[in-house]
Amino acid sequence: MVNLAHFPLAGILTVREMLSIVNISKSFGGRELLAEATLQVNRGERIGLVGPNGAGKSTLINMILRREEPDKGEITLDRRCSLGYLPQETAPVGDESVIEIAINLHPELVSTRRAVQNDNWHELPSHGDHLDPHSKYAELGGFEYEARAKQILSGLGFRESDFDRPARELSGGWAMRAHLGRLLVQEPDLLLLDEPTNHLDLHSLLWFQSHLQSYPGAILMVSHDREFLNSLIDSIVELRFGRLDRYRGNYDQYVIQREANEANLLAAYKNQQREIDRLMLFVDRFRAKNTKAAQAQSKLKQIERMDKVEAPIDSTATIGFSFPQPRRSGQRVITLKDIRFAYGQNVVYEGMEFEVERAQRIVLVGPNGAGKSTLLKLMGGVLTPAAGERELGHNVKYGYYSQNRIEMLRMDRTVLEEALDTEQRVTEQFVRTLLGCFLFSGDDVNKPVRVLSGGEKSRLALVKILIDPPNFLLMDEPTTHLDMASIEALITALKQFEGTLVFISHDVYFIKQLANEVVHVEGGRLRKFAGDYTYYVEKTGWGTATSFNTTGPAAPPKKEKPAGPTKEEKRLQAEEKQLRSRARTEQKKVVEGIEKKIADFETRQAEIHAVMQNAEIYSKNDSAVELNRELKEIAWKLEQLHQKWEKEAMKLESLAV
DSSP states (O other), X not given: OOOGGGOOOBOOOOSSEEEEEEEEEEEETTEEEEEEEEEEEETTOEEEEEOOTTSSHHHHHHHHTTSSOOSEEEEEEOTTSOEEEEOSSOOOOOSOBHHHHHTOOSTTHHHHHHHHHHTOGGXXXXXXXXXXXXXXXXXXXXXXXXXXXXXHHHHTTOOGGGTTSBGGGSOHHHHHHHHHHHHHHHOOSEEEEESTTTTOOHHHHHHHHHHHHTOSSEEEEEOOOHHHHHHHOSEEEEEETTEEEEEESOHHHHHHHHHHHHHHHHHHHHHHHHHHXXXXXXXXXXXXSTTTHHHHHHHHHHHHHSOOOOOOOOOOOOOOOOOOOOOOOOSEEEEEEEEEEEETTEEEEEEEEEEEETTOEEEEEOSTTSSHHHHHHHHTTXXXXXXXXXXXXXXXXXXXXXXXXXXXXXXXXXXXHHHHOOSSOOOHHHHHXXXXXXXXXXXXXXXXXXXXXXXXXXXXXXXXXXXXXXXXXXXXXXXXXOOHHHHHHHHHHHHHOOSEEEEEOSOHHHHHHHOSEEEEEETTEEXXXXXXXXXXXXXXXXXXXXXXXXXXXXXXXXXXXXXXOOHHHHHHHHHHHHHHHHHHHHHHHHHHHHHHHHHHHHHHHHHHHHHTTSGGGGGSTTHHHHHHHHHHHHHHHHHHHHHHHHHHHHHHHHTOO
């Protein structure tokens, strides 16, 4: 975390320039990360820094921060401008409270605030003035900073009761939010952000996004959140092959421009190669002939003088997998009935009802602390309700993924050994390819699991789920620590997934690609929206610019009266919907009746197998024969019931309201 007041800046640039990077080069271990790279950042610009993992983005940031020096070239920061930096991971905390971190913009602010709170003049450092604590705090702008800090911290998800809480009690993610709050209170001229959305939930991310849209300074950010970049930046700088290439527009426009550039580069490369082949054909034919040797030599020199076009590397290629598919579950996947759950005195749910059906892809949204992760854990059996029932449907196998799910990993194994530990029959090559997709390439697969970072362990846990997926998948923030290529690969995998998915994510692009239903969680209540995320936003206005008003409560969005159907059309539509709903209810009873019969026969089947493990049964006349006959009859009935269940379940799906 940068101390803004003491950050060493150098040089006076033009009125417009803030940061100038000129012909810098940097190598590590013989590998050239930057080769005569150049970039200029001007006042008010919004730049997204992108590039493949390991391209050198972190190295470039460290050189801007003077933590590393370039091998060649020059980086100049205008000393008239303030710089604020938010790192990707670590945020040191001491004895400060959350609010003290957020207002720590001047050496005396925190000590003066404490003196104000304690009404203790003697706690203030002596500077020859004789102001009382309140006057001193006012002179330093403390009251204005504090009001602004509380507003910003609330937007980032802190409750009022958190403001004076010691920061050392916070998790790393919440400490990062407090430091982010300090940067937003300070409003430096140049804001340098490294994956700022990693530790935010969807609600706080959308607030942060809305806040940055009116930010007065320049922004240079590294982010793998496509929607976040699209909403904020006006140019993309791509770090690839040691170069810094700038593209005007947002991320989607950058992708279009880069694909066009790649196509042009490929055409230029092919044309040049054809010309080289033509010249070399002449050289090979005539270099041995005295009369043509001079001409052949001239052709060789012509080839040498050419400004060679490098063969483009296709970075747009996607990884295609045929992922193992889970067995089909019953239509009703899980039912939560009259659930009560509390953390101590904090009641999260009271009488909560929730049901998930096969093939639904539900995203849980809502403000921080509303109970989204708790709901996911209740469904996954990680938490046990104080009251109520949790019922899994027929043939349901569930899997729960969270950012803390590292207990499923064996620390003494290598990455490859851990990934291969699955009941699913897969080849080592398939597993290696999948690991590469999630940033484990080359010798990385031979690393011991114990040396992996938290993010790497999370990605490995994700790989294990994708290799042998359950038919009911519960995922809490699965895109954290993934780059854009890996996020796209995960989206591809989950689009192929034939089971049921319930997830939480702060990545709007990820949500839009996958969710077909939205459940808003707030105040212990669940509100379902039978449509995708765009439909949900249209219906509620939640997450739009109008829903984030930093000066007070948001006004409800104005709704224009649409030209809808007539009363008669509405009546007919309602009758049709009612008939379909009634038919669906009846058909659901049929399917659940079959599922109950299957469960009863499977229970009896297990009982017979248990009895036949006892050798004494075979000495009792015809007992073993009778049991074998019953087993065969049960197997035949189960086969008939499964066929009938498939047929009736398909009918139920066709009656979706």
